[in-house]
Amino acid sequence: GQVLTAASTTGTGLAWTTISTGITFSGCLLTNNGSQTIPNNTDTFLTYNTETYDTDGYHSTSSNTGRLTIPTGKSGYYYVYSLVRWDNNTSGQRTMQITQGSGQSSIGVIEATPGGVSAYIGFHQGSIRYAAAGDYFECKVNQTSGGNLNVRANTNDCFFGIQYLGA
Helix, strand or coil, X not given: CEEEEECCCXXXXXXXXXXXXXXXXXEEEEECCCCXXXXXXXXXXXXXXXXXXXXXXXXXXXXXXXXXXXXXXXXXXXXXXXXXXXXXXXXXXXXXXXXXXXXXXXXXXXEECCCCCCECCEEEEEEEEEECCCCXXXXXXXXXXXXXXXXXXXXXXXXXXXXXEEC
16 A cells, blocks of 8 residues: 655655555455255265465365365464355255364354245355464355255355465
8 A cells, every 4th residue: 555654755745655564365265166965964075166266275176175275384363254055945954164174173053944945045154263384174064954955056155265364
């Protein structure tokens, strides 16, 4: 950005000066260009094949495609967030949680029941967490509709993201 500072270089005694905040954006936003089928009553980690952006290599489209991994030199605080929407179905429950690390420490679980009404159920969850380089986050879902059920695709229905807030 720029600020107006006192200077003798103009007739008004003021001049624009560029300042540096020292902050560079770092983050990743993932989507999937196809629906993902979730088996009945099975914890399933979502996968993502499309990167809207990935500034520092948080994600791989070929290995562990459901993970957002903290890059070397980026240990610190992160805002981690996800949106999941399910296809229409009137029975059972849906859950979604963001997990951290191999121990799958849960950031929180969101649960809903359609209540016999055919409607899209959607969850949005986000939290600020500390993570060290090499640590990772994943999005896990479960549903008990009695059969397979899809998590919807595209940016408006399903995404997973992370933003670095600083050390």
